[in-house]
Amino acid sequence: MNVDEEVERLKEEIQRLGQIQSDGSYKVTFGVLFNDDRCANIFEALVGTLRAAKKRKVVAYDGELLLQGVHDNVEIILKATTPAAAAQSSN
Numbered sequence: 001m002n003v004d005e006e007v008e009r010l011k012e013e014i015q016r017l018g019q020i021q022s023d024g025s026y027k028v029t030f031g032v033l034f035n036d037d038r039c040a041n042i043f044e045a046l047v048g049t050l051r052a053a054k055k056r057k058v059v060a061y062d063g064e065l066l067l068q069g070v071h072d073n074v075e076i077i078l079k080a081t082t083p084a085a086a087a088q089s090s091n
Contacts, residue, residue, distance in 0.1 A: 024080030031072025
């Protein structure tokens with residue numbers, strides 16, 4: 001799986017595990033993602049996938065490197081996708 005595919009899978013998992021917000025974004029804590037069995041089976045390096053998604057401005061969270069235990073309560077926000085942004089990315 002390449003990085004773009006992993007970021008897409010990460011978006012799906014955040015939507016599955018997270019809570020939708022009033023602005024259309026999703027919020028989940030790092031601990032929930034890290035400790036989920038399905039995520040553990042999908043992502044060999046969850047932290048690396050999160051960093052790649054952050055660089056692509058798909059997700060937002062405080063800090064650079066998330067560590068299990070220490071950062072379990074850090075909120076990861078999957079940014080809301082607007083129809084215009086979705087149409088532009090498919091071109």
